[in-house]
Amino acid sequence: MEKWKFQGNQGLKSSAVSVRGVFNVLMQSISKEKEVVHLCRVDPTDNPLFSADPVAAHAVSTAAHSGNFNGYPPTFGLPQARRAIAEYLSRDLPNKLSAEDVYVTVGATQAIEIILPSVFATPGANILLPRPGFPQYETRAALCGLEVRHFDLLPNSSWEVDIDSLEALADDKTMAMVLISPSNPCGNVFTYQHLKRVAETARKLGIFVISDEVYAHIAFGSNPFVPMGVFSSIVPVITLGSISKRWILPGWRFGWIATCDPHGIFQKTGIAANIESYMEITNDPPTFMQAAIPEILERTNDEFYSKNLDITREAANALYERFKEIPSLICPHKPDGAMAVMVQINLSQIEGIADDVDFCVKLAKEESLLILPGVIVGLKNWLRVSFGLERSAIEEGLNRLKAFCLRHAKMSQQISA
Amino acid sequence: MEKWKFQGNQGLKSSAVSVRGVFNVLMQSISKEKEVVRLCRVDPTDNPLFSADPVAAHAVSTAAHSGNFNCYPPTFGLPQARRAIAEYLSRDLPNKLSAEDIYVTDGATQAIDIILPVFATPGANILLPRPGYPQYETRAALCGLEVRHFDLLPNSSWEVDIDSLEALADDKTVAMVLISPSNPCGNVFTYQHLKRVAETARKLGIFVISDEVYAHIAFGSNPFVPMGVFSSIAPVITLGSISKRWILPGWRFGWIATCDPHGIFQKTGIAANIESYMEITSDPPTFMQAAIPEILERINDEFYSKNLDITREAANALYERFKEIPSLICPHKPDGAMAVMVQINLSQIEGIADDVDFCVKLAKEESLLILPGVIVGLKNWLRVSFGLERSAIEEGLSRLKAFCLRHAKMSQQISA
Numbered sequence: 014m015e016k017w018k019f020q021g022n023q024g025l026k027s028s029a030v031s032v033r034g035v036f037n038v039l040m041q042s043i044s045k046e047k048e049v050v051h052l053c054r055v056d057p058t059d060n061p062l063f064s065a066d067p068v069a070a071h072a073v074s075t076a077a078h079s080g081n082f083n084g085y086p087p088t089f090g091l092p093q094a095r096r097a098i099a100e101y102l103s104r105d106l107p108n109k110l111s112a113e114d115v116y117v118t119v120g121a122t123q124a125i126e127i128i129l130p131s132v133f134a135t136p137g138a139n140i141l142l143p144r145p146g147f148p149q150y151e152t153r154a155a156l157c158g159l160e161v162r163h164f165d166l167l168p169n170s171s172w173e174v175d176i177d178s179l180e181a182l183a184d185d186k187t188m189a190m191v192l193i194s195p196s197n198p199c200g201n202v203f204t205y206q207h208l209k210r211v212a213e214t215a216r217k218l219g220i221f222v223i224s225d226e227v228y229a230h231i232a233f234g235s236n237p238f239v240p241m242g243v244f245s246s247i248v249p250v251i252t253l254g255s256i257s258k259r260w261i262l263p264g265w266r267f268g269w270i271a272t273c274d275p276h277g278i279f280q281k282t283g284i285a286a287n288i289e290s291y292m293e294i295t296n297d298p299p300t301f302m303q304a305a306i307p308e309i310l311e312r313t314n315d316e317f318y319s320k321n322l323d324i325t326r327e328a329a330n331a332l333y334e335r336f337k338e339i340p341s342l343i344c345p346h347k348p349d350g351a352m353a354v355m356v357q358i359n360l361s362q363i364e365g366i367a368d369d370v371d372f373c374v375k376l377a378k379e380e381s382l383l384i385l386p387g388v389i390v391g392l393k394n395w396l397r398v399s400f401g402l403e404r405s406a407i408e409e410g411l412n413r414l415k416a417f418c419l420r421h422a423k424m425s426q427q428i429s430a
Numbered sequence: 431m432e433k434w435k436f437q438g439n440q441g442l443k444s445s446a447v448s449v450r451g452v453f454n455v456l457m458q459s460i461s462k463e464k465e466v467v468r469l470c471r472v473d474p475t476d477n478p479l480f481s482a483d484p485v486a487a488h489a490v491s492t493a494a495h496s497g498n499f500n501c502y503p504p505t506f507g508l509p510q511a512r513r514a515i516a517e518y519l520s521r522d523l524p525n526k527l528s529a530e531d532i533y534v535t536d537g538a539t540q541a542i543d544i545i546l547p548v549f550a551t552p553g554a555n556i557l558l559p560r561p562g563y564p565q566y567e568t569r570a571a572l573c574g575l576e577v578r579h580f581d582l583l584p585n586s587s588w589e590v591d592i593d594s595l596e597a598l599a600d601d602k603t604v605a606m607v608l609i610s611p612s613n614p615c616g617n618v619f620t621y622q623h624l625k626r627v628a629e630t631a632r633k634l635g636i637f638v639i640s641d642e643v644y645a646h647i648a649f650g651s652n653p654f655v656p657m658g659v660f661s662s663i664a665p666v667i668t669l670g671s672i673s674k675r676w677i678l679p680g681w682r683f684g685w686i687a688t689c690d691p692h693g694i695f696q697k698t699g700i701a702a703n704i705e706s707y708m709e710i711t712s713d714p715p716t717f718m719q720a721a722i723p724e725i726l727e728r729i730n731d732e733f734y735s736k737n738l739d740i741t742r743e744a745a746n747a748l749y750e751r752f753k754e755i756p757s758l759i760c761p762h763k764p765d766g767a768m769a770v771m772v773q774i775n776l777s778q779i780e781g782i783a784d785d786v787d788f789c790v791k792l793a794k795e796e797s798l799l800i801l802p803g804v805i806v807g808l809k810n811w812l813r814v815s816f817g818l819e820r821s822a823i824e825e826g827l828s829r830l831k832a833f834c835l836r837h838a839k840m841s842q843q844i845s846a
Binding site for chain 2: 017018019056058059064065069070071073074077078080082083084085086118119120122123126130132149152153156188189219220221249261262263264265266267278282284294295296297298299300301302
């Protein structure tokens, strides 16, 4: 037998595998006895009540048919796309953005891929990430040799940032912090005051803020959505966004990096030049899709946005109300944003279940219900429950969840239930 | 003034900057006195005679309007796209590919971005062709993969210098890259030569990455032979895209295909690694993936051969005009891809230091853009694109000839 000298890069597998591994175990456990209910994904197209605005398909179709956009796109994006995104974001910002502040990416997924290595991988650097958070940050940081430190989000304070833990973690090698705002997986919308405080803390620590605003404007409670860029004169901000959630177009894979930096600090520190260098060598969204962006951003009207917000609010409220009926699950914060919520498992009220992964595996097996174990997002023995579904699916899912919890309740609880 | 603790990653800039830096200097030198002629790019849409087949826009438009493809795509690609690509590639392969052998990517650009880190084990090295395509060097540097260059031989139709290949390889060599048909050389490798390359790879215990972005762009006497034909000799990873043959570079759609009948990629963990890495990378839009079957299946041979005729005519015109310029040597008449390598005979020129200087002055004096060979690995050569309509080529070569005459050494000028 020949000797082959190549093998897979083991370092590559370790970071991604933990998330994927848990997910695969779940997938393999699903019983097909009932129709599967997915309360684990945050793909808005899962909800049949959501549909994209027809403007989008029309715009992209026109661009494709024109034949004018089959050439390679310019490195940072088509000028009209950059301009349209700058104008769209500037509606909510005191310091207006220009087209040069915007870089188009293949979804926010690629925005993260570009920002972390291009900015950070100086030897020994570290980045502060929220816990619970979005595991792609951890994975991508590991791949580019960036040390990760986690600050806590406080379940009993509407999932606000634990500012003390943030300050205690930072040192001379800390370069930036990430905030997902509105929050996935917690489902909260940060207040103006709190975001201002985070900005001031970042400035004090000499770090900048990466504000992951993929769920921008998905705020259906009493707190309005406030973009971090509002505080960019306090601290420079890199905002990540995409058309996945608000426009119900996750499959289009279109997003952006926006530098909110009125004092030009990213220029002076070489960060902007690095983003641009890295973008020279990375791939891009299709040119004809970029050409459709102005129309999508400008012509989709408020009615589309508010209708979808109503649907999301109704689903989130229904979910929260149903959780109240399940004593072994604690939902510390009523969701008012994004598309998922964190719920704690009170293991002392349950028997025969070791942890959150075990809970979710058995749930998949016994009830054909899929929920994400919290360990995947950084909080063991919690659950991330999505509400991006129509109300009937949520009711069905919560019925099954309640039955499961009852079935596994400690005997004392079962008698009193 | 506040103290900010962050700064750009200097390591990142060094590898990309040399290519981009040279290119920027060129761009800044262009005189607008005449209309700029670009013989520097390999974007087929630069040629007004080329247009995409209407099937493409129709297919993608239908998919977008259906509303069925707005969801996140599956990790390795929509099954129907994977299947269509497998069937399309299998037309020319003895060992048929299945959908599971195909991973869809955001252009071949992303295919390279995915493949290289996948086997970048500590201390590993990869063999790259010189001249070549600088994205390989850049991406290798970014993932800590050592690069070693083997030569392509200008006087042997740009074939691989097999001896130099063998001499370079050691225990830590994991793979070699071949761009076939060749960018920037413009040649199409023969069946016999590719077989010999495959046998050498097997002997060295390495696999072949065959960059076939220019697959079927072969308009001379050598037919295009996919490296996958030899996959029972050495396992092959084939990279491809719809950029060149379908005139759709702006769509950013490509693929990685594993041609591996003996399952060696499975056994060595490479396949699992590709799949792990693809879990966390971005994807082409779902609705575009949905359009791929129609694009691959319904576009007919007439579209392909018409475009090939246009390319052949442009390449021949270019080659003939080069014969008129004594200070430029074109060792191989282009018969594939979209660019050709031409050597500057510096002994016949004065006042020009090297290829970069040549190109800067050319941009300044003639508003003509040609790529200096140093960018692709051969100093004092030029990469000249023929992806333009014939009139632009004639105009470009007229200016080039005038430039070379103007800068010819006095002795040459007298005899010209």
